[in-house]
Amino acid sequence: xxxxxxxDKIWDAHLVxxxxxxxxxxxxxxxxxxxxxxxxxxxxxxxxxxxxxAPGKTIAVPDHNVPTTAGRENIANMTEESRIQVQALDQxxxxxxxxxxxxxxxxxxxxxxxxxxxGWTLPGMTVVCGDSHTATHGAFGALAHGIGTSEVEHVLATxxxxxxxxxxxxxxxxxxxxxxxxxxxxxxxIIGKTGTAGGTGYVIEYCGEAxxxxxxxxxxxxxxxxxxxxxxxxxxxxxxxxFDYVKGRPHAPKGAQWEAAxxxxxxxxxxxxxxxxxxxxxxxxxxxxxxxxxxxxEDVLPIxxxxxxxxxxxxxxxxxxxxxxDYMGLEPGTPLTDIKIDAVFIGSCTNGRIEDxxxxxxxxxxxxxxxxxxxxxxxxxxxxxxxxxxxGLDKIFxxxxxxxxxxxxxxxxxxxxxxxxxxxxxxxxxNRNFEGRMGRGGRTHLMSPVMAAAxxxxxxxxxxxxMMAETV
Amino acid sequence: xEKFEKLTGIAAPLPLVNIDTDMIIPKQFLKTIKxxxxxxxxxxxxxxxxxxxxxxDFVLNKPAYRQAEILIAGDNFGCGSSRExxxxxxxxxxxxxxxxxxxxxxxxxNCFKNxxxxxxxxxxxxxxxxxDAEKGANARMTVDLENQVITTxxxxxxxFDVDPFRKHCLLEGLDDxxxxxxxxxxxxxxxxxxxxxxxxx
Numbered sequence: 083x084x085x086x087x088x089x090d091k092i093w094d095a096h097l098v099x100x101x102x103x104x105x106x107x108x109x110x111x112x113x114x115x116x117x118x119x120x121x122x123x124x125x126x127x128x129x130x131x132x133x134x135x136a137p138g139k140t141i142a143v144p145d146h147n148v149p150t151t152a153g154r155e156n157i158a159n160m161t162e163e164s165r166i167q168v169q170a171l172d173q174x175x176x177x178x179x180x181x182x183x184x185x186x187x188x189x190x191x192x193x194x195x196x197x198x199x200x201g202w203t204l205p206g207m208t209v210v211c212g213d214s215h216t217a218t219h220g221a222f223g224a225l226a227h228g229i230g231t232s233e234v235e236h237v238l239a240t241x242x243x244x245x246x247x248x249x250x251x252x253x254x255x256x257x258x259x260x261x262x263x264x265x266x267x268x269x270x271x272i273i274g275k276t277g278t279a280g281g282t283g284y285v286i287e288y289c290g291e292a293x294x295x296x297x298x299x300x301x302x303x304x305x306x307x308x309x310x311x312x313x314x315x316x317x318x319x320x321x322x323x324x325f326d327y328v329k330g331r332p333h334a335p336k337g338a339q340w341e342a343a344x345x346x347x348x349x350x351x352x353x354x355x356x357x358x359x360x361x362x363x364x365x366x367x368x369x370x371x372x373x374x375x376x377x378x379x380e381d382v383l384p385i386x387x388x389x390x391x392x393x394x395x396x397x398x399x400x401x402x403x404x405x406x407x408d409y410m411g412l413e414p415g416t417p418l419t420d421i422k423i424d425a426v427f428i429g430s431c432t433n434g435r436i437e438d439x440x441x442x443x444x445x446x447x448x449x450x451x452x453x454x455x456x457x458x459x460x461x462x463x464x465x466x467x468x469x470x471x472x473x474g475l476d477k478i479f480x481x482x483x484x485x486x487x488x489x490x491x492x493x494x495x496x497x498x499x500x501x502x503x504x505x506x507x508x509x510x511x512x513n514r515n516f517e518g519r520m521g522r523g524g525r526t527h528l529m530s531p532v533m534a535a536a537x538x539x540x541x542x543x544x545x546x547x548x549m550m551a552e553t554v
Numbered sequence: 555x556e557k558f559e560k561l562t563g564i565a566a567p568l569p570l571v572n573i574d575t576d577m578i579i580p581k582q583f584l585k586t587i588k589x590x591x592x593x594x595x596x597x598x599x600x601x602x603x604x605x606x607x608x609x610x611d612f613v614l615n616k617p618a619y620r621q622a623e624i625l626i627a628g629d630n631f632g633c634g635s636s637r638e639x640x641x642x643x644x645x646x647x648x649x650x651x652x653x654x655x656x657x658x659x660x661x662x663x664n665c666f667k668n669x670x671x672x673x674x675x676x677x678x679x680x681x682x683x684x685x686d687a688e689k690g691a692n693a694r695m696t697v698d699l700e701n702q703v704i705t706t707x708x709x710x711x712x713x714f715d716v717d718p719f720r721k722h723c724l725l726e727g728l729d730d731x732x733x734x735x736x737x738x739x740x741x742x743x744x745x746x747x748x749x750x751x752x753x754x755x
Binding site for chain 2: 098099101103105107109111118119121122125130132135139146147163164166167170204206207212213214227228229230231232233235236239240241242244246278279282283309310312313314335339340342343346378397398399401402405495496497504514516517518519522
């Protein structure tokens, strides 16, 4: 008999019912909820007189549409539209008795940062949220993915999801990352290689020495962008790094339950003889610090490259590339390091954790943003912010000329007032460079926190490795 | 949910790859707490200029396609954000069927929950339908879910695959939650077993 993949094992452990055609009912261990994709789901429950089946497994936090400026705990300081959504979540959390972290709570933050931080996310779990970046939680060896609002309502009412099983894809990163190359460069490079639809129909397991060497923060960055590669979920087998991170978190098991959980978690890996439908292998030493040049996360190039021309591509991508270059205001053949920027955004569920802020601060220490460049740091949670302040990172950012904001999704999706102006060009640690994503007409280049910090200092896209060689 | 059985209507050609859900419905329209009313902002940034005037070159603004009920698009349609506002906007505009070489996973699921039929077809067949759609308002095509066949304005027939369970739900207009709640005893049983095996969850 063939062995099982990690995904197979978690799937089997959550199967409630399976029809002959493979349509399955999967049990959901954790349901994360935020203010933007849930109001219609709660409204649906009310209209049908249904309740939340497992309120203790449901965790809500406002993040997408909250202001990141001081004084927001006073709801009068929010725009009317933010206020309506945040108040609706307040009300729904109260009415249905679910776990809740309001904006006034220091534990509030981006849902995908709060879940792991509070120990809600544990190995072997199924985790869903009405947000595509739910893939982040896969870093713990959990099966985690985004769902639509109808499915949010379905999970609220039944604690299950109707699913068909995806195929298994293995992405192995062999060897060790060179200096200046980070988890973000890994995940962007994978998408650059496989394309934004390369993972469609698959769950990706990331493995290999370079993945094993990453911290939990780095692993979350890698899994976070599995969705940008088209995959339903990204997953990394849990190990000592995972267990060390989880232990002692508020909602992690304790005592005898910890021991029982640990014993099961240690069985969560892909068997040597497991079947893979697709395998991609990348050597870590071949990965350079990368940036995106276009309006799709697959538009990835090493910072040492030049802006491509539409004719470098094939099929529908020729026209897409031409459209991207026009939108981004770029000429083919331009060295990427010649691209001047106007703004730097450090934050998001991809790179808003403490390690990301430490890495960016390391580059910014004793340096300043270039003239005319504005910068914004938005910690991923209130606790990340407090930790950063304890370490003095806030002072480094502020002295470098950055704004030091409160936790939220902020500019990554630009729902709140944190947006780019038309034509404004931003070095961003977020996950999407789509047209209009960070503000209508705004131009986004995705990169790692150290690369974004370096670009902020020089005022143009920059190879951080050169800056690392300099002493300040 | 509204049933989907057989649809005959105008198809609008939108031959772009990687149309993401931010393009389908930009974030400023996610501030609603309702499902309705998003059709006017479907493809907002392509459809209107900075002042809110219609861009006459955009396909859904052309007289021939203002009443389109089918959309023919490029590869990887609906990628990006999980926002169900995307299918809500498509449906609210009046489009009930999207045909493309491939779809992003979450968007694809979301369509079926809203009475929209997404049909993935090989590129060559999408190319045939794209050409047919480019003929304009007089060229109406038919999508027959029961028989799983698309008929072009010239009478050419193209068969398509659809998941049997999803087809059944669309044809009958079934509510997923109602179907799952009928399995409540299985869910109860699973939870009791888990309380023993994985009590920390």
